[in-house]
Amino acid sequence: MISVLLTLMAIATTAIIVQRNLFAVVILFGIYSFLMATVLVALDAVDVGMTEASVGAGISTVLFLGVLYLTRSEEMKPMHRPLLPLAFALATGFMLVYGTLGLPAFSDPDAPMHRHVAPRYINEGLRETGVPNIVTAVLASYRGYDTLGETTVVFTAGIGVIALMRRIRRRRREQPK
Amino acid sequence: MTVASHYSYWVTIFLAVAGLYIVIARGNLVKKLVGLSIFQTSVYLLYIAPGKLIGGTAPIVSSEFQVYSNPLPHVLILTAIVVGVATLALGLALVVRLKEAYGSIEEDEILAQDRDA
Amino acid sequence: MKDYLVLRVIAKMMIAFMLLFALYVQFHGELGPGGGFQAGVISAAAIILYAIIYGLPAAHRVVPEWVVETMVAAGVLLFALVGVAGIVLGGNYLDYFVLDPNPVHGQERGIFWVEAGVFITVSGVMLKIFYLFAGRGRDEESES
Structure with a gap:
């Protein structure tokens, strides 16, 4: 089932590349995000799936539509033939595929990532923090510094948007005087 | 190694490369940001997919289950998604400002205006 | 979209449940899927839906700009203060074990x-991001 969803995501991405109407691109991106959320739930990442469904398919679609309202919704025909970017992307892709040949197979329980710190979180997490949801326990307790940093990044990005979007509004208000 | 065991990696790579291609080849700034978001979501898949264990369950401890998928990538990606939308909003704010300054969101037109000026 | 009766009534019914669901996700996040990130986004989405249906001025009356701007900074400050509380009570920064005589309860309190x-x-x-993007369109409209 996961393979089917992944194939659908690849199709949606291809449609995004080909499509030139930006409104359609944004809606396709919403579909893509919902497919991604479904895949994440199928991969047992329920917390991440919930976040992706509300953020990717909800908030970012609203933001993109808001920007399209302020700008033009038709993409210009590209001036040059995209041969160089295509060659570059294909070369990168082949190198990455070559790199995957040495990676452990999907759902291999002996993969290094399953033997390092994760067993300790799963075995000791409930006893040490009293929180059954290990993701919450790791997020807020074991990796609290990390989350503090991420929250600060969200804060900083918000401040950046405020700085970018507010200045011009004040200038406009002064103009009529 | 079989196709089934590496299919998730390859779709991830396809999504990443498609996002990269959009960012390089397309001149429209909104489209570029969509490409960047696709690149970003491919990274979510890159992290989460190897953490899945077949027969495992979501990492919420209960006495009924023994095998859990790896919770660590979930934590890393959970925060990355929210940070991603905040930075995406920053990029969109820049696009709006560029549109107001140049009257266009096409890279080629903006560069042409800069050359003329 | 104030003129569409169906949208207005359904939205009014849905927003209450969206906010309730956000609170559920926030406070049940330790037992089931969820947590601060998801709950924050869901509650923001509820207000955004309200703004889309009833207009931005109505949303500004429900959640004024100054409240939102205070929230942006207050959350990070609260997070950092929890870390400082760990130092004051004799532990390390972001150390929850010292927040309560019982270490497990201290962890739960810190996580909360x-x-x-x-x-x-x-x-x-x-x-705030939504307000800024939506407010910009309205300003341009009123001027042109």
Whole structure:
């Protein structure tokens, strides 16, 4: 089932590349995000799936539509033939595929990532923090510094948007005087 | 190694490369940001997919289950998604400002205006 | 979209449940899926739906700009203060074991406040970003 969803995501991405109407691109991106959320739930990442469904398919679609309202919704025909970017992307892709040949197979329980710190979180997490949801326990307790940093990044990005979007509004208000 | 065991990696790579291609080849700034978001979501898949264990369950401890998928990538990606939308909003704010300054969101037109000026 | 009766009534019914669901996700996040990040985004989405249906001025009356701007900073501050509380009570920065005589209860208490801080900042930032993008369109319209 996961393979089917992944194939659908690849199709949606291809449609995004080909499509030139930006409104359609944004809606396709919403579909893509919902497919991604479904895949994440199928991969047992329920917390991440919930976040992706509300953020990717909800908030970012609203933001993109808001920007399209302020700008033009038709993409210009590209001036040059995209041969160089295509060659570059294909070369990168082949190198990455070559790199995957040495990676452990999907759902291999002996993969290094399953033997390092994760067993300790799963075995000791409930006893040490009293929180059954290990993701919450790791997020807020074991990796609290990390989350503090991420929250600060969200804060900083918000401040950046405020700085970018507010200045011009004040200038406009002064103009009529 | 079989196709089934590496299919998730390859779709991830396809999504990443498609996002990269959009960012390089397309001149429209909104489209570029969509490409960047696709690149970003491919990274979510890159992290989460190897953490899945077949027969495992979501990492919420209960006495009924023994095998859990790896919770660590979930934590890393959970925060990355929210940070991603905040930075995406920053990029969109820049696009709006560029549109107001140049009257266009096409890279080629903006560069042409800069050359003329 | 104020003129569409169906949208208005359904939205009014849905927003209450969206906010309730956000609170459920926030406070049940330790037992089931969820947490501060998701709850913040969901509660911001509820207000955004309200703004889309009833207009931005109505949303500004429900959640004024100054509240949102305070939330953006207050959440990070709360998170950082939880860390400082760990130092004051004799532990390390962001050390929850010392927050309560029982170490496990201390962990639960620390996680609760940290998640609250994340919730406040995330919902504040999402709402502020939406206000800015939506408000910009309205300004241009009124001028042209």
